[in-house]
Amino acid sequence: MIKDPTWIFFIVVCIIFTAPMIFSKLRIPHLVGMILAGVVVGENGLNLLQRDASFEMFGKVGIYFIMFLAGLEMNMQNLKQNRMRGIAFGAMTTVIPFLFGLFSGLYLLNYSIEASLLLACIFASHTLVSYSIVGRYGVTNDPSVTVSVLATMIALLSALLFLAGLSGVIKGDGIDALFWIFFVLRFGIFLLFMFWVLPRIIRVFFRKFSDPIMLFTFTIAVIFLSAAMAAEMCGLEGIFGAFLAGLVLNRFIPSTSPLMNRLEFVAGAIFIPYFLIGVGMLVNIRPLFYEGNAALVVLIMVVAGTVSKYLAAVITRRLFRWNRYQGLMMFGLTEAHAAGALAMVLVGTHLKMPNSGEPLMSGAVLDGVVVTILISCIISSIVTDRASKGIKMSVGSRNASERRDSTALDDEKILIPLNNLDNIPQIMDTAFMMRNRQLNRGLICLNIINDSDLTEEAKMHSQECLGIATQLASAADVPVQTKTRLAVNFVMATIHSFYENDASEILIGLHHRQHTADSFFGTFASGLIDGIARQISIVNLQIPANTLRKIVVAVPPKAQYERGYYRWINRVARIAEDLGCVLEFYASEETAQTLIPYMKERHNTVQTEYESMEIWADLPSLRHEVNADHLLVVVAARRGSISWNASFNKLSVWLSQYFSNTSLLVIYPDQQAESEESFLSPKRSQQQTLDSGSRITTWLSHWITKAT
Numbered sequence: 001m002i003k004d005p006t007w008i009f010f011i012v013v014c015i016i017f018t019a020p021m022i023f024s025k026l027r028i029p030h031l032v033g034m035i036l037a038g039v040v041v042g043e044n045g046l047n048l049l050q051r052d053a054s055f056e057m058f059g060k061v062g063i064y065f066i067m068f069l070a071g072l073e074m075n076m077q078n079l080k081q082n083r084m085r086g087i088a089f090g091a092m093t094t095v096i097p098f099l100f101g102l103f104s105g106l107y108l109l110n111y112s113i114e115a116s117l118l119l120a121c122i123f124a125s126h127t128l129v130s131y132s133i134v135g136r137y138g139v140t141n142d143p144s145v146t147v148s149v150l151a152t153m154i155a156l157l158s159a160l161l162f163l164a165g166l167s168g169v170i171k172g173d174g175i176d177a178l179f180w181i182f183f184v185l186r187f188g189i190f191l192l193f194m195f196w197v198l199p200r201i202i203r204v205f206f207r208k209f210s211d212p213i214m215l216f217t218f219t220i221a222v223i224f225l226s227a228a229m230a231a232e233m234c235g236l237e238g239i240f241g242a243f244l245a246g247l248v249l250n251r252f253i254p255s256t257s258p259l260m261n262r263l264e265f266v267a268g269a270i271f272i273p274y275f276l277i278g279v280g281m282l283v284n285i286r287p288l289f290y291e292g293n294a295a296l297v298v299l300i301m302v303v304a305g306t307v308s309k310y311l312a313a314v315i316t317r318r319l320f321r322w323n324r325y326q327g328l329m330m331f332g333l334t335e336a337h338a339a340g341a342l343a344m345v346l347v348g349t350h351l352k353m354p355n356s357g358e359p360l361m362s363g364a365v366l367d368g369v370v371v372t373i374l375i376s377c378i379i380s381s382i383v384t385d386r387a388s389k390g391i392k393m394s395v396g397s398r399n400a401s402e403r404r405d406s407t408a409l410d411d412e413k414i415l416i417p418l419n420n421l422d423n424i425p426q427i428m429d430t431a432f433m434m435r436n437r438q439l440n441r442g443l444i445c446l447n448i449i450n451d452s453d454l455t456e457e458a459k460m461h462s463q464e465c466l467g468i469a470t471q472l473a474s475a476a477d478v479p480v481q482t483k484t485r486l487a488v489n490f491v492m493a494t495i496h497s498f499y500e501n502d503a504s505e506i507l508i509g510l511h512h513r514q515h516t517a518d519s520f521f522g523t524f525a526s527g528l529i530d531g532i533a534r535q536i537s538i539v540n541l542q543i544p545a546n547t548l549r550k551i552v553v554a555v556p557p558k559a560q561y562e563r564g565y566y567r568w569i570n571r572v573a574r575i576a577e578d579l580g581c582v583l584e585f586y587a588s589e590e591t592a593q594t595l596i597p598y599m600k601e602r603h604n605t606v607q608t609e610y611e612s613m614e615i616w617a618d619l620p621s622l623r624h625e626v627n628a629d630h631l632l633v634v635v636a637a638r639r640g641s642i643s644w645n646a647s648f649n650k651l652s653v654w655l656s657q658y659f660s661n662t663s664l665l666v667i668y669p670d671q672q673a674e675s676e677e678s679f680l681s682p683k684r685s686q687q688q689t690l691d692s693g694s695r696i697t698t699w700l701s702h703w704i705t706k707a708t
Helices: 005-025 030-041 053-072 076-081 083-108 113-124 131-137 143-170 177-208 212-232 238-249 258-282 292-320 324-335 339-350 363-401 421-434 456-475 490-500 522-531 565-579 589-602 616-624 646-658 682-707
Strands: 414-417 443-450 480-487 505-509 535-540 550-554 582-587 608-612 630-635 663-668
Touching: 005 030, 005 258, 030 258, 030 363, 053 131, 053 143, 053 212, 053 238, 053 258, 076 083, 076 143, 083 113, 083 143, 083 292, 083 324, 113 143, 113 292, 113 339, 131 258, 131 324, 131 363, 143 238, 143 324, 143 339, 177 212, 177 238, 212 238, 212 258, 258 363, 258 456, 292 324, 292 363, 324 363, 339 363, 414 421, 414 490, 421 456, 421 505, 421 535, 421 565, 443 456, 443 490, 456 480, 480 490, 490 522, 505 522, 522 535, 535 565, 550 565, 550 616, 565 582, 565 589, 565 630, 565 663, 582 589, 589 608, 616 646
Parallel strands: 414 443, 414 505, 443 480, 505 535, 550 582, 550 630, 582 608, 630 663
Antiparallel strands: 535 663
16 A cells, blocks of 8 residues: 555546546546546555545545535526525425435335434435536536535535434434524524625625735635534534535636636646545445345445436426426436535444444445445436536527527627736736637737837836736636737727737726826727727726626617627626626616617526616716726717717716716727627618618708708
């Protein structure tokens, strides 16, 4: 047996990178390979490695990460929409396996009533071992996944509470009302801390600190604090606290942020594989060959546990009228018995029966449960992989049939001119959230050096700007191209770069006024707005993006007639979805009639609200609706465009006077056709084009008559 830590870690790392390669050729999920590798190298296999404290510690961190990422990646709007379904499936996948376990223990295995109840608790609980497969396929937002995750928490909590009561009865304490009163009190204090105190601490920390190492370390501390409090204060498993930590941090860690990328990388590269290998090392298959009833015990446990979970998923799927892949997803995610089952069976081996003094569950039962854990994890991984592929293909097919809007026909290629070192992080964060991740096209970062002032200092400044942008993009796993250009006229150089790189839009930071006579947008932004008819976004964040709580969008009347209407809606909706913010539109009733159906069809996971604002001159009144932790998005208009009116002459004055301390995103929409298709019906689109043309003709005729 190898005991040197260096060789132990080397063997584990070899397993981590070879198992996926080997099992992918066999079309078997690599999670199965990790578990089977643990069986082979463990004490009950080739006896190469001992399951020492390092495997226990790293394994516990791994299961914490699985549950934490499940909460962190959950779409909160999707959770709200499916909470009742999650509760229904949670009840179904708890009660049915519980009854199967009780029946199997009493009548098939001839266990005592206490041991049968403990077996029923093991059957009722499950662990999201195969959740990483769902994340790899990118189907975490599917309702079946959300419902399964919520059902997991309900099943685990119910089983642990029942186990606590059963332990009290066996120890002779009985069902003490005082115990449950104190438990409810402790649990209430824990939830109050998690959802009221902790978010305020997190928000303050994320606003004051931006160092990536500090943010990562702080996040890890939150996970373990929550897990420890759940275990010590409430007597529950730490995985329950880790999941709640993911829910709390959900809106503070956007899915496109570098911090999310680091968390997923560390979890997937080290800790989750350690957990899976550690589970395999627990398995002892030898009793199956020389103990006659051991194989029968495992067979009954596997069949009863699998059939009960499958039955719960099938009944729920038919109740919700979902497709078979979503039913398989629910079964796959709720099939695996790992951390919770192992903790419960260990409790059973330590509990002594009051009459005989013998343990509630023998070592043979422990071996049987561990083998059951292995088989259930294998089934869970295979089924979840198949279900994820099916859901992914069905979503892809549905998206192909819906390619009638500018999202599907998106020519997205964002050009980002950079020059100010202070605002590069906020510009890049905004770009990460705005980009279409399905297209996965790279960002183009541009720095222009003044040709008349070509010094080493200017070159170093250019390299530093592009270097910071490249570092941030690499941390977020976003492709990026960097361009350097020599020019005297920065506006013309940017426009030339725009067309040379076939870009679709420009994203810049807000100009910082140097003196009172300086304009609000600055000469560079004003020149771009006047010189190019494509979408230009100007961003200025007063606080980190992940601490924003609401996005308020001011939409001018007739904005729906602009060619770039759906482009900016998609960008803003992606930001709201990434941040988990409420998206509140202030628009005219006519504009809202196009906004509401579009958001429901294309971005139904975003919590959207609508308020009436018929006159653009009412924009200053929004200062009473926008708080310090809100983002104000102003959809502007160029002079001569359909949605432009005389009130836009005061836009810069209003923004500087009423919203100087507000996080801003000013968007000048695209005035060129994005595609030949439109979200509007052809008939309505044609009618709106005629209406807008007649309005322009009438206005020109009135102006010419007045002039002559």
